[in-house]
Amino acid sequence: MYSPQNAKELQKETISFLKKVKESTFDTKDIEQLRSILRFHEYRYYILNDPLISDFEYDQLYKLLEKTEAEHPKLITADSPTQRVAKGLTKAFPTVQHLVPMLSLDNSYNSDDLLDFDRKAREATGLDKIEYCVEPKFDGGSISLIYENDLLTRGATRGDGVEGEEVTTNVKQIRSLPLSAKFSDYGLQQIEIRGEVLINKNNFKKYNEALMEQGIPPLANPRNAAAGTLRIKDPSEAGKRNLEAFVYHISYYSLARGKKVPDELTNHSNSIKLLWDLGFRSPEKERKIFKGIEGVIKFCNEFEEKRDDLPYEIDGMVIKVNDFALQDKLGMTSHHPRWAIAYKFKARQATSKLLNVEFQVGRTGAVTPVAKLEPVAVGGVTVSSISIHNEDYIKEKDLRIGDAVLIERAGDVIPQIVKSLADVRTGHEKKIHFPKTCPVCESKLFKEEEEAVWRCINIECPAQVVERIIHFVSKDAMDIRGFGEANVRKFYELGLLKDVPGIYKIDFKKISELEGFGQKSIDNLQAAIEGSKTQPLHRLIYALGIRFVGETTAKTLAQAVNHLLDFKGYTLESLQNLEDIGPKVAGSIHHFFSSKDNIKMLEELEKLGLTLKNEKKELKSGGSLTGQTFLFTGTLPTLKRSEAEAMAETQGGQILSGVSAKLNYLVVGEDAGSKLDKAKKLNTVKIISEDEFLKLVGKK
Numbered sequence: 001m002y003s004p005q006n007a008k009e010l011q012k013e014t015i016s017f018l019k020k021v022k023e024s025t026f027d028t029k030d031i032e033q034l035r036s037i038l039r040f041h042e043y044r045y046y047i048l049n050d051p052l053i054s055d056f057e058y059d060q061l062y063k064l065l066e067k068t069e070a071e072h073p074k075l076i077t078a079d080s081p082t083q084r085v086a087k088g089l090t091k092a093f094p095t096v097q098h099l100v101p102m103l104s105l106d107n108s109y110n111s112d113d114l115l116d117f118d119r120k121a122r123e124a125t126g127l128d129k130i131e132y133c134v135e136p137k138f139d140g141g142s143i144s145l146i147y148e149n150d151l152l153t154r155g156a157t158r159g160d161g162v163e164g165e166e167v168t169t170n171v172k173q174i175r176s177l178p179l180s181a182k183f184s185d186y187g188l189q190q191i192e193i194r195g196e197v198l199i200n201k202n203n204f205k206k207y208n209e210a211l212m213e214q215g216i217p218p219l220a221n222p223r224n225a226a227a228g229t230l231r232i233k234d235p236s237e238a239g240k241r242n243l244e245a246f247v248y249h250i251s252y253y254s255l256a257r258g259k260k261v262p263d264e265l266t267n268h269s270n271s272i273k274l275l276w277d278l279g280f281r282s283p284e285k286e287r288k289i290f291k292g293i294e295g296v297i298k299f300c301n302e303f304e305e306k307r308d309d310l311p312y313e314i315d316g317m318v319i320k321v322n323d324f325a326l327q328d329k330l331g332m333t334s335h336h337p338r339w340a341i342a343y344k345f346k347a348r349q350a351t352s353k354l355l356n357v358e359f360q361v362g363r364t365g366a367v368t369p370v371a372k373l374e375p376v377a378v379g380g381v382t383v384s385s386i387s388i389h390n391e392d393y394i395k396e397k398d399l400r401i402g403d404a405v406l407i408e409r410a411g412d413v414i415p416q417i418v419k420s421l422a423d424v425r426t427g428h429e430k431k432i433h434f435p436k437t438c439p440v441c442e443s444k445l446f447k448e449e450e451e452a453v454w455r456c457i458n459i460e461c462p463a464q465v466v467e468r469i470i471h472f473v474s475k476d477a478m479d480i481r482g483f484g485e486a487n488v489r490k491f492y493e494l495g496l497l498k499d500v501p502g503i504y505k506i507d508f509k510k511i512s513e514l515e516g517f518g519q520k521s522i523d524n525l526q527a528a529i530e531g532s533k534t535q536p537l538h539r540l541i542y543a544l545g546i547r548f549v550g551e552t553t554a555k556t557l558a559q560a561v562n563h564l565l566d567f568k569g570y571t572l573e574s575l576q577n578l579e580d581i582g583p584k585v586a587g588s589i590h591h592f593f594s595s596k597d598n599i600k601m602l603e604e605l606e607k608l609g610l611t612l613k614n615e616k617k618e619l620k621s622g623g624s625l626t627g628q629t630f631l632f633t634g635t636l637p638t639l640k641r642s643e644a645e646a647m648a649e650t651q652g653g654q655i656l657s658g659v660s661a662k663l664n665y666l667v668v669g670e671d672a673g674s675k676l677d678k679a680k681k682l683n684t685v686k687i688i689s690e691d692e693f694l695k696l697v698g699k700k
């Protein structure tokens with residue numbers, strides 16, 4: 001049976017099962033063992049973030065289980081790793097009652113509030129010092145989970161605290177929640193656990209980028225994304241969003257016959273450890289215990305400093321009286337327990353006034369309304385203008401000029417208007433009217449059916465031309481430093497730059513006559529323009545600003561061809577054969593490469609010296625390191641990490657992001673850490689120095 005503790009044994013068995021896959025010698029009697037192995041690797045990946053096998057190897061074992069279960073349906077168990085995947089759509093989420101009402105927490109905002117909380121708790125208990133357990137306050141959607149006889153039987157949203165919606169199928173998609181856990185080892189028969197469903201910052205960013213690539217307004221924060229995903233009707237779509245969950249509270253349990261309350265359930269920190277030991281992601285590594293409130297205050301302040309470094313959002317800390325007997329003594333109000341309090345970090349929300357709306361024309365002609373606001377500080381940044389996306393968005397949020405609005409800036413996410421505060425309207429607020437003509441070139445605006453965006457379709461509209469150039473030179477595109485938005489606008493207005501190829505024909509002599517352009521800045525600009533000519537193909541594709549083609553799609557496209565102009569011959573169908581390219585994106589790419597003007601521009605760029613060839617692809621297939629995988633760790637004596645990686649890649653090598661059985665070479669520099677230890681344990685990885693690496697790539 002899987003237990004997070006017997007890692008060595010399970011890893012050994014993994015190797016033997018992988019062999020069985022290869023030799024087709026798997027016997028159905030070992031099916032439960034195979035499940036344990038899969039659960040173990042899910043735990044390593046989703047809870048510990050420290051996988052021991054590659055995705056490919058995991059998939060092989062998973063497929064073996066899937067195949068065996070398909071051949072012998074009687075062997076399927078409710079907690080089999082295959083049972084997370086649900087088919088079809090959920091029709092409705094029935095209302096269910098929580099076993100224990102899901103109370104909220106009282107809030108505190110400063111050390112005085114915490115001192116006050118501690119004083120009341122001491123007075124009520126008659127103690128001099130109270131032991132507290134402090135952990136992060138996860139900023140997601142709350143859930144309640146019920147396990148019965150070790151099986152996950154129900155997942156529900158908070159709802160009104162008494163009743164919530166049953167979202168079990170979606171909860172089962174969350175890989176950091178075990179479908180079964182050995183509560184019976186502790187004499188527990190039924191248990192209700194509370195936790196928080198999150199989407200990590202990285203996945204949230206990707207999700208929002210995908211929305212924006214499709215012209216859909218992004219979500220304001222990961223909390224809305226997580227809570228919304230829990231209520232999605234298509235479980236496979238919910239699965240794709242990669243939700244995660246932390247569990248932090250046992251709200252109810254019943255004991256199996258003749259069993260006593262286990263020692264683990266006498267205080268909070270032990271209950272967190274119990275959940276961790278059973279394979280849950282509880283805040284076992286993050287929580288800390290303090291005798292007295294002084295340490296608590298210090299810890300809360302320290303954690304706030306680290307807030308932005310965490311992979312997920314937290315909006316504060318939760319301080320809990322550790323001892324359960326004391327918790328009972330303190331009791332609760334109808335709203336919150338008296339034994340716990342939330343310490344809220346500095347708000348990333350603020351209210352402001354919507355003063356006016358300006359309409360900006362983007363590089364694709366999309367006209368975007370931008371709300372001009374009374375400047376307000378949100379999470380350390382002053383915000384005075386925010387995109388409000390499109391006409392539908394304005395209607396949906398019922399935004400009006402003069403409204404008080406709530407603004408949020410979640411981490412490094414672009415600030416968003418959460419809502420207008422309709423309750424405090426004076427009656428003088430004005431409706432926002434969308435223009436009928438382009439605010440820059442005055443040509444008529446168009447809106448396609450089923451689209452929310454109004455567009456200026458005059459390809460020569462000065463606003464579009466300038467925006468296309470700004471995008472082309474930007475950091476994530478061709479990264480031409482020293483050009484920047486202000487210079488593009490200036491050069492365009494002065495007639496020194498009129499289109500993208502113009503960047504490479506710019507008259508430096510004329511620029512040197514402009515105020516503020518010394519020889520040094522001209523030299524730098526010239527070098528940056530020259531340097532951009534050899535940017536990899538995917539950057540150039542992204543820089544072209546083709547609608548719906550973000551950085552990810554640009555990489556897919558770059559890998560597909562030997563030369564950019566090969567896309568001239570691609571049909572809609574062949575484009576859709578590429579990974580993750582649907583009809584809409586394919587249509588836009590096809591449209592771009594069907595335009596004579598665009599082809600002319602690309603030919604001109606090539607003549608001007610830009611790389612339209614996919615150089616990596618050509619080398620990759622014939623390189624001496626084809627099929628070999630590499631990872632670099634520690635500080636290398638002479639090479640920069642990026643240089644070393646590029647060397648391996650040019651010879652056909654592939655760079656991996658972590659140590660796994662898939663890795664062939666670990667190149668080790670000074671101060672190499674856990675990756676080296678892990679590679680040593682694996683026994684299959686060749687550990688080499690920079691010198692040996694240079695010999696391998698023929699540079700020595």
Ligand code: IVH
Nearest residue numbers: 103104105135136137138142196248249318
């Ligand atoms: S304890 C009976 N611990 O914050 C008290 N709550 O604003 C149970 N939350 O409703 C809650 N992280 O959804 C607790 N470590 C944590 C938490 C946490 C996030 C949420 C929870 C609660 C809300 C209150």
